[in-house]
Amino acid sequence: MLSFQGENILSVNQLDREAIELIFDVAKRMEPYAKKHKRTQVLEGAVLANLFFEPSTRTRVSFGTAFNLLGGLVRETTGMQSSALAKGESLYDTARVISAYADAVAMRHPDAGSVAEFATGSDVPVLNGGDGPNEHPTQALLDLLTIDRELNRFDRSVDGMHIALVGDLKYGRTVHSLSKLLCHYKNIKFSMVAPDGLQMPDYVLDAVSNAGHQIELVSQMEGNLAADIVYQTRIQEERFPSQEEANKYRGGFRISQAIYDAHCKPESVLMHPLPRDSRSDANELDNDLNSNDNLAIFRQVQNGVLIRMALFALTLGVENKVQQYETNVPWFSRKRQS
Ligand code: NCD
Secondary structure, rough: OOOOOOOOOOOOOOOOOOHHHHHHHHHHHHHHHHOOEEEEEEOOOEEEEEEOOOOOOHHHHHHHHHHHOOOOOEEEEEEOOOOOHHOOOHHHHHHHHHHHHHEEEEEEEEOOOOOHHHOOOOOOOOEEEEEOEEEEHHHHHHHHHHHHHHHOOOOOOOOOEEEEEEOOOOOOOOHHHHHHHHOOOOOOOEEEEHHHHHHHOOHHHHHHHHHOEEEEEEEOOOOOOOOOEEEEOOHHHHHHHHHHHHHOOOOOOOOOOHHHHHHHOOOEEEEEEOOEEEOOOOOOEEEEHOOOOOOOOHHHHHHHHHHHHHHHHHHHOOOOOHHHHHHHOOOOOOOOHH
């Protein structure tokens, strides 16, 4: 796949290394617009339908922001109950209707496979913003871009790195998609750090080992966090059969600055797809890490806008026209230039 125009982005399985590199190349070219050094109106008049049938803050807002930054308009639906799906409408029918109004769709839904099912009724590109415990391809791309950028700071690369994936690896779709995406790289050591009931599904482990990577399945953080990347996750309590079951795992893997000092390397990069559960009985990534330079969680968020801008530009076929529609920014641009 190297022409993205008109394509859906449903799964990381669609991407090979060449496609990933193209997306990253376009993402880097989006930086002046994301930082508001310049504006572009390349998608002026285009409409994004941003359909989020599950809770979301940054994924939903960053899809919308990415489309706005390219000059497009955003229409949003949030929650199942406020849509006709609650009246029994099929995903196919909803897609036929919505794609008649919009030029692109971003969608999140609680059921695995739902976004792909929706896409069968859409004649505009559909981007998967998370389908249940299955996939989250745009998050995996932004995570991989972040890993690449963070490791470059230490003269390291994705090939040959050691990554520790921590927490709920069973239900966490971000770690499923990221692990599969990393199959396009070489010689990676994976430490899968999860309680026994929440280990990584076999189909992901098979893909990772078939790619020639090394895997260690472990159930404790001690001795397993001295990795280049430590990727913490949230217990996905909404996907458990009961709240009681989820509560058993809450707070099992907390990382604070003291734990970082004791078990990580001085240059271990800390990542999390967010939201981090900061309730006192969970406290996945303690606030005392906020001043740790290797806490990359807010850089992940910024990279997310770049990735989503790139995917809109590519799927709508304007990746080489963005500059042509460029104008200056007349307003005062933020104090903190990140
Ligand atoms: C993740 C998700 O929704 O899968 N969040 C996100 O998109 N950044 C992770 C989570 O909710 O724990």
